[in-house]
């Protein structure tokens with residue numbers, strides 16, 4: 025096995041989450057020293073325990089990815105104790121229910137209101153939360169990149185992975201803030217890729233299809249283990265006819281981060297989606 029990752033510092037934000045927990049463990053298995061970032065220590069400890077089981081090296085650092093001084097302070101500490109960050113996986117992100125509408129499209133009743141329970145239209149979403157979703161998914165990717173890419177540039181290069189979604193390509197109904205923020209990720213990935221190319225830093229994104237996490241389980245699955253109406257719709261548009269498993273992202277992550285395998289690949293967004301994007305749904 026190549027020792028490309030061995031003893032290099034990899035920073036994973038959202039490392040206590042469904043997708044980036046396994047990604048952090050896999051990077052530790054490959055010999056990277058992994059910095060686990062998130063807001064909740066207990067979630068990061070679950071990932072750290074998995075890393076300990078495989079004999080890997082990691083450290084837990086709690087902060088919000090939208091808090092630039094906090095991320096800078098983690099970066100300074102890590103650089104002085106472990107050396108410069110060479111890999112950054114910007115996994116922190118997600119949606120928040122108050123920013124999600126119930127209605128799929130406009131209904132004239134929205135002009136007369138008030139809305140019945142479960143019938144919230146686009147005008148009724150909480151705009152403070154709408155803004156918070158935009159901040160987390162956009163600035164929460166920009167800030168760690170701004171901080172850690174400087175270390176990569178000084179060290180002679182590195183690689184960054186951002187997280188888009190199926191919303192990167194076309195907005196799903198109901199989730200305007202999340203959709204808009206994930207569309208921004210593809211554009212930002214292209215911008216940063218061209219800007220940082222002279223510093224030998226590659227910047228790419230992964231756009232996962234539907235992988236069940238704690239939040240989406242309630243939206244896609246019934247308590248009995250079946251599918252909600254929205255879950256059925258997703259399944260009908262996913263040619264693989266199943267949800268993804270977090271481990272199915274690992275090959276793509278390794279490929280994109282590894283200069284020996286993807287040294288000429290930068291600025292792209294790779295869908296890992298069971299064919300969702302390929303399907304017209306008819």
Ligand SMILES: NC(=O)c1ccc[n+]([C@@H]2O[C@H](COP(=O)([O-])OP(=O)(O)OC[C@H]3O[C@@H](n4cnc5c(N)ncnc54)[C@H](OP(=O)(O)O)[C@@H]3O)[C@@H](O)[C@H]2O)c1
Nearest residue numbers: 038040041042043062063064088089116117118189235237
């Ligand atoms: N699962 C899917 O189907 C899917 C599909 C497309 C795209 N994605 C994207 O893939 C990424 C990972 O998703 P996931 O399914 O693994 O989500 P997840 O299980 O909810 O994990 C996300 C992690 O991000 C952390 N986080 C959220 N806001 C943060 C903040 N401000 N600062 C620091 N950490 C923060 C959360 O921990 P704390 O709350 O403790 O901070 C959480 O552990 C996200 O960007 C998501 O939008 C997921």
